Amino acid sequence: MTTEELEKLLDEQPVSRLHRLARGRIHRHFRLGKRRLVEALLRCTPENRPGLESDLHALMQEPLPAPPVVAKERRPAGPLPTRPGSQRNAHPGHAEPTEPATDLASFLEGIGVPAPHPFVPDAWQEEAVAHLASGDVIVSVPTGSGKTYVALEATRRAIAADRTVIYTSPLKALSNTKFTEFSRLFGPDKVGILTGDRKDNAQAPLLIMTTEILRNLLYDAASGEIDVRLDTLGLVIMDESQYIADPERGVVWEETIIFCPAQAKLLLLSASIGNPQDVADWLTSIRPSPCHLIRHNRRTVPLRAGYLHPNGKLSPLFRSVSIPHGQGGALHPEAKRLFAQYEEETIRPRSH
Amino acid sequence: MPPSIHPVDLINALRSKHLTPAIVFLTSRRACDDAMQAFERSQVAIPPARQDAIAAVLTELVAQYPSIAEHPLQSVVQRVGVAAHHAGHLPSWKIAIEELMRQGCLDAVFATTTLAAGVDFPARTVVITQSSVRKSRDFTDLAISEVQQLAGRAGRRGKDLVGFAVLTPSPYIDLSVITKGLTGQPEAIDSQFVISYPMILNLLKAHPLDQIQAILAKSFAQFQLNSRAEILENKLDTLHVQMEPYGPRVCTDWIAQWQVFDHARKQKAHRIQVKRHESPELTARLQFLTPGRVVGVPKARGIVLRQYRSKGQKQPMVTLLRPGGAVTECPAGTVTQVFDKTFEVTEAPVYPWCTPGCLDELTHQANDLPVRMPALPILVQEEPEESQIVQTLNDEFPCPTCPSRPACQKDHAGALKLRQEVHRNQKMIQALHTGLWHRFQSRTEILQQLGYLTPTCQLTEIGEWARLIRIDHSLLITELIRAEAFSGIEPQVLAGIMSSIAHDDDRPGAFPRISPGLASLLGQVRHLAESLEPHEDPPLLRADIAAVSERWIGDPNLTWIGLCRLTTMAEGDIYRLLARTLEFLSQIHTLRGTHPGLADCASRAIKALRRGVLEELP
Ligand SMILES: Nc1ncnc2c1ncn2[C@@H]1O[C@H](COP(=O)(O)OP(=O)(O)O)[C@@H](O)[C@H]1O
Numbered sequence: 027m028t029t030e031e032l033e034k035l036l037d038e039q040p041v042s043r044l045h046r047l048a049r050g051r052i053h054r055h056f057r058l059g060k061r062r063l064v065e066a067l068l069r070c071t072p073e074n075r076p077g078l079e080s081d082l083h084a085l086m087q088e089p090l091p092a093p094p095v096v097a098k099e100r101r102p103a104g105p106l107p108t109r110p111g112s113q114r115n116a117h118p119g120h121a122e123p124t125e126p127a128t129d130l131a132s133f134l135e136g137i138g139v140p141a142p143h144p145f146v147p148d149a150w151q152e153e154a155v156a157h158l159a160s161g162d163v164i165v166s167v168p169t170g171s172g173k174t175y176v177a178l179e180a181t182r183r184a185i186a187a188d189r190t191v192i193y194t195s196p197l198k199a200l201s202n203t204k205f206t207e208f209s210r211l212f213g214p215d216k217v218g219i220l221t222g223d224r225k226d227n228a229q230a231p232l233l234i235m236t237t238e239i240l241r242n243l244l245y246d247a248a249s250g251e252i253d254v255r256l257d258t259l260g261l262v263i264m265d266e267s268q269y270i271a272d273p274e275r276g277v278v279w280e281e282t283i284i285f286c287p288a289q290a291k292l293l294l295l296s297a298s299i300g301n302p303q304d305v306a307d308w309l310t311s312i313r314p315s316p317c318h319l320i321r322h323n324r325r326t327v328p329l330r331a332g333y334l335h336p337n338g339k340l341s342p343l344f345r346s347v348s349i350p351h352g353q354g355g356a357l358h359p360e361a362k363r364l365f366a367q368y369e370e371e372t373i374r375p376r377s378h
Numbered sequence: 379m380p381p382s383i384h385p386v387d388l389i390n391a392l393r394s395k396h397l398t399p400a401i402v403f404l405t406s407r408r409a410c411d412d413a414m415q416a417f418e419r420s421q422v423a424i425p426p427a428r429q430d431a432i433a434a435v436l437t438e439l440v441a442q443y444p445s446i447a448e449h450p451l452q453s454v455v456q457r458v459g460v461a462a463h464h465a466g467h468l469p470s471w472k473i474a475i476e477e478l479m480r481q482g483c484l485d486a487v488f489a490t491t492t493l494a495a496g497v498d499f500p501a502r503t504v505v506i507t508q509s510s511v512r513k514s515r516d517f518t519d520l521a522i523s524e525v526q527q528l529a530g531r532a533g534r535r536g537k538d539l540v541g542f543a544v545l546t547p548s549p550y551i552d553l554s555v556i557t558k559g560l561t562g563q564p565e566a567i568d569s570q571f572v573i574s575y576p577m578i579l580n581l582l583k584a585h586p587l588d589q590i591q592a593i594l595a596k597s598f599a600q601f602q603l604n605s606r607a608e609i610l611e612n613k614l615d616t617l618h619v620q621m622e623p624y625g626p627r628v629c630t631d632w633i634a635q636w637q638v639f640d641h642a643r644k645q646k647a648h649r650i651q652v653k654r655h656e657s658p659e660l661t662a663r664l665q666f667l668t669p670g671r672v673v674g675v676p677k678a679r680g681i682v683l684r685q686y687r688s689k690g691q692k693q694p695m696v697t698l699l700r701p702g703g704a705v706t707e708c709p710a711g712t713v714t715q716v717f718d719k720t721f722e723v724t725e726a727p728v729y730p731w732c733t734p735g736c737l738d739e740l741t742h743q744a745n746d747l748p749v750r751m752p753a754l755p756i757l758v759q760e761e762p763e764e765s766q767i768v769q770t771l772n773d774e775f776p777c778p779t780c781p782s783r784p785a786c787q788k789d790h791a792g793a794l795k796l797r798q799e800v801h802r803n804q805k806m807i808q809a810l811h812t813g814l815w816h817r818f819q820s821r822t823e824i825l826q827q828l829g830y831l832t833p834t835c836q837l838t839e840i841g842e843w844a845r846l847i848r849i850d851h852s853l854l855i856t857e858l859i860r861a862e863a864f865s866g867i868e869p870q871v872l873a874g875i876m877s878s879i880a881h882d883d884d885r886p887g888a889f890p891r892i893s894p895g896l897a898s899l900l901g902q903v904r905h906l907a908e909s910l911e912p913h914e915d916p917p918l919l920r921a922d923i924a925a926v927s928e929r930w931i932g933d934p935n936l937t938w939i940g941l942c943r944l945t946t947m948a949e950g951d952i953y954r955l956l957a958r959t960l961e962f963l964s965q966i967h968t969l970r971g972t973h974p975g976l977a978d979c980a981s982r983a984i985k986a987l988r989r990g991v992l993e994e995l996p
Contacts (some may be wrong), residue, residue: 042552046938059549077738097882139538139539140538171535173526202469202473221996245584251579265719280598297526297527299523299567300523304605308598308601331543332544334391343560344557352561353564
């Protein structure tokens, strides 16, 4: 292939494919626009041309987006899914549902503040609190659903039963926020916080700390050097427990759970994860009582997705008002058109 | 940079559609600060009543966090009603922004995507401008769970009827990553269990060795390994059922017997064929024409990339990389010389038969081949006569005359494949069940060698105190203590060393000067870290970072602003550095029972460190 041919071929590729091609070839390729990306690819490769060409051909075999075409009569193919498995989405033009796409007015309809009404716990929140009476509970629900209520109510009950509660979070910053929040709710004398060098109100029934601090406490307790009264411990709440999958720190969550005293119940609060049942089964297999899993993916406040063009024009992102879960997502024709236009504009070098 | 929307226009567009308050996730702190500057330069101002509301919230917070009062961004935030929130800021300032957002005083916050997990406040709208995040040094596409983590901040319960995730393109966006993230199921999580030295010491402190395997078996790691093993065990059961028709025949282990026989037979056939088609010289040479070998062809030389025999060509072929980078195919017979020189080749299944990086490397090598290279003498073996081979086969194997031969011949390929699969599965199951335990054992051996554990896995006197150091680089720290590197040390020097061990960011910057005492001790630390490298990854041990802590702890009159002026680090980064140093120092402080002098020094360092903004939070 001559340089001209290669350049032409590269020019025809969507930016996302060029980025994939640039991986490991061009330093900080994410900083580059399409034109500069093509130039960089051409520049760095005289010796490694065969490799580049064969990679390019391999990538072109994947049912990736067709190059953005500006011709009016042809529908620009959206830069949609990149996985070979999702072939049906590669040509959304053929697979699109027949219903008309939503308009901007319906998309923006209903914005506002709900009328205030008295607090009534959701069924899943009650279910979670109730199950803590007999065993451990994992809550895996979308962000903003109200996991804090479960933590608060469970804490309230444990304290009423004269038990100690430990609340852990992965970040010191979150610990501080919760310390302020809980002190306001339970009264400052009921809440303590432990860090590496400080113990504020360590005799309080509700203690807040990072997971590492709790792990250390449990190790000390295991070797007989009890620091805090773990014998009265009734509940351990682990917020953001999806951190168990953190490459560096995840092991601390496992250690803490393994060494959590048998008489204390565990409440794991987690953002939505793919396999909460696995975690629940694991807990059931190692803990004295069965673990109850609460999971749902419904968002309490419905979510809509939009596309904002750099010129300030707003469009729905999908054809439907709400987000089409699990369907790959047919893009709104307007968003698709605008994005194709955006990609096209980034091909041309900027005039300085 | 290709166009992306101007921050002021972005917020105006959102405001006009009633989509504020919003959290705008940007690629970098720099982008957040630039957005704030754009607002600072603009004529934007929110109504006086709202400005007053912001001022009131901030004033209230100042009582608890005095550093907010001096924050340079205070007045801008008040005037424009938007703010930036990222790791470069002090925790107190971030708390202030979060509180303002919670009380609905701001229209927008510019935050970095990397910190989505630490952003504990919601908004009506989140704006997504990128589809990848920087992780260590590379950019990685956002996972579905990460996109949902970002989008999850949109729509406040009790305050919004709907929430919006708005994406706006920038050069960093791949639309498909975002749409997949919004519509997909979050990924399953996997255990990241590692066996650390402090874990071993603490386990062995509390439990006898014979209980450890059972404790490790309680990990989520082992749980997940077990479920993988279970899948394999089911497969194994199926395989055993499939193996049933292939039980013992005339020989008990007929599969192995036939395999050996078949092999011998094939070799014979091959030799005969070779004899027919190829010269013995070529046959002898063939085995040297492996990837990476330098060979000579008439008037040129090249590096072998692969050897193959295609359907079209009866003769064996080789793919050669020539000087200059050309990749050519030629019959193996044209190879005139085989040199005593080979290069590393990372083979690949498709053209150019090795990885791109490898091809680059080889092209350099091909261009720089020495003029003279020793050629390999190729020994040509005398071929035994055909009848002789047949004779041997008949002598050595019962198969040629066995009644079961037709059955064995027919079934062998299938049976052998099954059996190999059985063995492979058994090995994998075994590894899944015992992997963790083996890792524990090998790390335990290291602790024994270093004297933390007795040969019977009891804690030695050293192990007894060393188990209290439960942080990264624990081995380096305990070894330093054992080497008495810290005897008679000043608090600021101890803090400096701990900082350089704790800090794992290699972003360059300008920093204060380091004292000669700290510099020479750091040299010693570096030396020890290198010697421990086989057992523990060495920390960065940056002298400039050590100097920041040394100054803060050594000079009680140095103000926070003064410290910030000494370096180019963002104040949030300085804070985090000192906070981590504090953690390390408090671990040292736990050694007061065995190392009272050192613990006292750590305690003095902590006291000196905890002042000003570092006193604002527990
Ligand atoms: N049952 C409920 N009815 C109304 N509002 C609720 C309910 N449960 C929680 N909330 C509110 O929802 C918001 C988000 O709750 P939060 O616990 O912070 O979510 P999460 O921790 O799941 O991200 C809070 O403002 C809380 O007061």
